[in-house]
Amino acid sequence: DGDILASSFPVDTQVAYILSLGVVKEFRKHGIGSLLLDSLKEHISTTAQDHCKAIYLHVLTTNNTAIHFYENRDFKQHHYLPYYYSIRGVLKDGFTYVLYINGGHPPWTILYPFLYLTHLCSCVKFT
Known part of the structure; x- marks a missing residue:
């Protein structure tokens, strides 16, 4: 996850x-998770802490509840991580999600248009 921020950042x-x-x-479903996340974002966004440029996390690719929670709060999928987790001896895939704050932004690559299309396709359910 060393490539969360653009290389222009120190x-x-x-x-x-x-x-x-x-x-x-x-x-x-009572707003507790949102309150916790909002408290973290508020703390990090204060002038004393504004040197923090992103919040990131890992989540199982099958944890749709968490994925929707974070996506609804402007986190963006950053990486697909095959076999990232080992749960009861079974390897499971994960995602890295990132929320850019305080002027932070991702690195730009030539693959971004392709990655964006891949993300859009992963959101479409085929029946």
Whole structure:
């Protein structure tokens, strides 16, 4: 995940990582997860912390609830990570999601149009 920010940012530019964000099942859909994420974003966006340029996380490709949660809050899929997780001895794929803040932005590559089209195709459900 060393390529989250554009190379124009200094090597020591800070990014935040969400290791885990969860809400007990019976308390979901009450805005608690949003409150936690909004609190983090607000803290990082204060003038004392504005040197942090992105928030990123990893999520299982099969965790549609979490994926929708983050996408609805402007996180963007950054990478597909085959066999990233080992769960009970079974390898599972993951995604890296990133939210750019405080003027942060991703690196630009010639592959961006292709990656964007790939992302759009992955969002379409074929029946």
